[in-house]
Amino acid sequence: MSQDRGIGAIALPGPPEGGLRPKRTAVQNLMNFFRTKPLGTFGAFVAVILVFVAVFANVLDTHDPYQIRPETSTGNKVDVFASPDPQFWLGTDHLGRDVYSRLVHGARISLYVGLMSSFIGCTIGMMVGVASVHFGGITDLSVQRVIDGMMAFPSLILAIAIMAALGSSLNNVVIALSIIYIPSTARILRSQALAIKETDYVLAARSVGAGDWRIIIRHMIPNCFALFIVSVTIHLGGAIIAEASLSFLGVGTPPNVPSWGGMLTGASASSIKLAPWVAIFPGLAIVVVVFAWNLLGDALRDVLDPRLRGTG
Amino acid sequence: MLRLNSRNVRYVVLGSMLFTLLFLIACGSAAPAEQVVVEKEVIKEVPKEVVVEKEVVKEVEITKIVEVRPEGMKPAQMVAATVAPEAKPEPTAVPVMAETKRGGFITFMDYNAPTQKAIWEWAGSQLKNTSPVFNGLLEFNPETDDPLDIRGDLAESWEQTGPTTYVFYLRKNAAWHDGKPVTAEDIVFSMDGGVCADCNGLDGIQGATRSGAIFTDNYYEAGMSRAIDQHTVEVETLFPAPAFIPTLSLDVFKMLPKHTVLGERKAQTIKTPEDFNGSGPFLHKKYTKDVQNEYEANPNYWKEGYPRIDGMRHVIIIDSASQMAAFQTGQVLMVNWIVHQIGVHDALRLQEELKGKVDFHWAGPILAHGVGFNTTKAPFDDVRVRQAVNLAIDRWEVVDTLSAGVWWMGSPFPPDTVFGRKTEELLSLPGYRYVDGSGTPVTGSLKGIEGLQKDPRDLDQARQLLAEAGLPDGFEVTLSARNAVGYPDEAAIVAEQLKKIGIQATIKTYESAAGYKAYDAGEFQFMVQGRSLSLMDPDVVYAQWVNSTMTRWGAGGAPGANFQHPSGFEDLYKQQSQELDLEKRKAIVRQMEDILMNEDAQYINLFWGARAFPVATQVKNFHLHPSHYMGTKWEHLWCDPVDACR
């Protein structure tokens, strides 16, 4: 969480580019993306693999990820902290559960937490930012103060407090992380919305008597969408790390749930010398996936929002 | 293109030099000379140890521990002492040790920061830091392997003059750190202050009464002791209580200086440990919050020849990986309290790795973890459902998974102790039965048996009970666990095991404080919860089922609620508490255990656990005590070679 800067920190305000670009088909766009953004392509590739693993976790696993000490081929229960072998590809953890299967199912959970929390957080953030600009005046001012307050508040502490209040569960992690992503997204999208508000088409829409919500939904939000997508992508990696941090402090997902963060914590962290595989593989999984999402996010930002180009 | 000129070369060089310097400083290339010496010694020893039998170690070692257990762990034979309260006119002689060396400084590892509530409160996290500064009236002799041996501390000797009357003769030279003598007045004052909330100016603070499951106020009320003369105290108990003397000998029951507590600085205001005015072997020098407690030997200590070391410090390390690393690098020599954070598997691995440098003692059985039910909520309001869970739980799998078989399967009273059943006996009881690969019931040790599994009869019986309760297809339920001392992992194991009889348990974990709140509000169906114990006396062990937080939770958690046992359990508890005959007391304890296992089943034990107690080999005269509430003054330790303790 302390590591999740999101896009807010890098997007220095600048003039929006009302760019007129030649229309391309989706395929052309995609090919162009692959050609010009090799790192982004790699990120996209890993992201696709992650999604694949998450979707087909049930097929890809070799054991029930919750099963305590499944039987080995000799009919006995497997040891705890058993080292990797042909049957338990990445060894077993402190309760004798198959690390590989937990890792595969963990992809599903990490993706769920990452995607849901960044999506929900950024959506609410976008609405707040856009609405605050649109209504302006005292509304904008008070919303800004609230956002100031939330930004100044240490986010990890906020998340711990929310988790303690709600209790450990997957959806509560999503709620807690969503909340801490609201202020930074709201702020960055507010600056975007400020610029859009003054554009000709919004002024035109207003002059023909379009209502508040129509302007917000039909004009402002679509024009913030590129930035929104970029925010979601970049927060997604941060959310995966944040989930791990919360689990490490004992307030994240329930410990039996195979989330990557949860796999890194408690017994596996302290037993790193006894059984390095228990802590190293989930950690690597987090690093690779977050790395890939960030590459993808960077590339998407360059493509979707050229005014931010060069910051990566 | 970047070309280097003299100016930017300077930046690059300066920058990299600065970085290197920082790195070097940090990596300790500039470490003080003495540390290097320690490292050398360590390295020197490695080759001769490791080469011998690297391959075999793991298996061999684990079996060995189990064999060692009766000798090393000395479960609670000590409880026998509780039934032999006959007078001991002479204190146990301090063993003469010709080879005793003096001097040295011991660094202890401490698992958390002391609470710094008023210092007279002797909860566990407090005691480990205050114990060296005070004395008790009696103590469990820390200098012997005999766990039954109780000797005088501030009392030179004592005798029992009647069924409920004891006379303690104090040491005449004992003095507080401020130089004033320890008198009978102080003892009477401390005895009363320990059990009475409002007596003696200790308002609102109960001392040794109810911390760590110690119940001094069961036996004794304020006003029941009196000073006969300056060095003699007579104490009466409420009833003939076999557990009174052992309870009094625990480190929690410390004697306080009346003149300090009632003096200008009232007890409640004294929170900085520097102000401790005890009588003990060490003076508290300094507490650096979250870092360490430092002590130096009391130069005027009234026990001749004690303490043997010059000083000590208790360094606080809370992360378990760092705790183990500190032992690996020799930065700490021993622990000052049992450490829950280091799991058994890690401890076993560390024990192997540090063989010859650090001895691992195993303190136990001291932890009891189990499953508690909310009997006011369906489905566990039906005793048959609770019994089904009791039958379906695979305790050996819990023990084997969490501790490589070092721990004991959970029965209400710790097995293999004076009052408990033998493990072999347990194996014939429903819920504890196992069969091997060929389906033959197992009667002896469960370790290493091929194809070991729960006796199908237990599972069938469990399913039948569920069917009788109208739940033949099982049910869905929430299993709660506070996120502390391994509860969530234990919950994960139990949840998996219950699937076998169709119970689908979802685990809900709580941040520790939030968990209490939920339990107090009765917002749970069943939970994993445990405690650690000071004394394996039935008075202490069974207190949990008489009137405790657990019985309150069992009855829905509201203030004043208390789970009602079906068949006169409370009366039996009172009866055994006053029963002086060991065999008769055993019989009552057994009867109570049967009630807990069968008719009652409000709280069912998963395991009785032990924790590692690592002590470096240069620290001498350490003897493992049956619980961590004994022998924590550390006055008896000494070092050989002396300069290996720094």
Added chain:
Amino acid sequence: MQAYVAKRTLLFIPTLLLVTIVIFVLLRIVPGDPAVMLLAGGEAGGEENEYSQEQLAELRAKLGTDKPIVIQYAIWVGNMARLDFGTSFFYETPVAADLKQKFPVTLELAILATILAIIVAVPMGVVSAIRQDTIADYATRVITIAGVAIPNFWLAILMIFFLVLIFGWMPPIVYVSLWEDPTSNLKQLFFPALALGFSNMAFIARITRSAMLEVFREDYIRTARSKGLREAVVVFRHALKNAMLPVVTISGYEFGRLMAGTIIIEVIFMVPGMGRLLVTSIFHRDFPMIQAVIVLITVLVLVLNLVLDLFYAWLNPRIRYT
């Protein structure tokens, strides 16, 4: 400018009030009673004590948690306004004394982390910008993005693991202040600072790179080059000097984040700082302590941001605040 500062400073008040309300209400919504935590005691040690309802009521009265929440809040804010931070529930020591002890530790850790990050990040960013689209550039970009992707507590665990495994060494376990023993202090704080500053390092390198690229496009660089100045002079005397502006300000903002984000690192490396104080206080439900730390961090971040904004404007005449 003065008007701007006055306005920003005035805006602190609603923001701070909001933060105090949020933390105050949040702590009282979160289940868990400080009195129960004090009496039951069972935390890591597993010693769970018995207590009576009378004891509980008495303790609540003593702590003042039995009063209505509005009154509690009023008392607290009133005291805070007089700079009275109150007394810790759990330790019963003045909160201010603890903060005085812990704040410098975290401050030093954050400063050290920032220094380490800048020392590594700036040369990396510069090289990457000078050699844009070369292997060095790609490598830097990959490293910087990967740096942000490593959870810092995992990095910390790996550090201890490898230090002990390879060197048989671990940072000193007893914290001493910088003034008492600088060597031992730096030995202890170097690795936590490295773990903490690693992701900052990555981030600052990215900023350096993009700032350099931006500056390279400026007219005066083109002018300098066309004058035939040597490339090194252009890079160091002109470009780097100007590109440092965003780097310094961003490092400053990041510093504020670090101050609030040291929690896990402090736990792992036994650094007795504010983060560790905060997290144990949360688990103990030590309300006065948590509230004071949060307010302190918030004020710090707010002031830091204002100072940095002004600094940025002062150095960059193109920005005018109104």
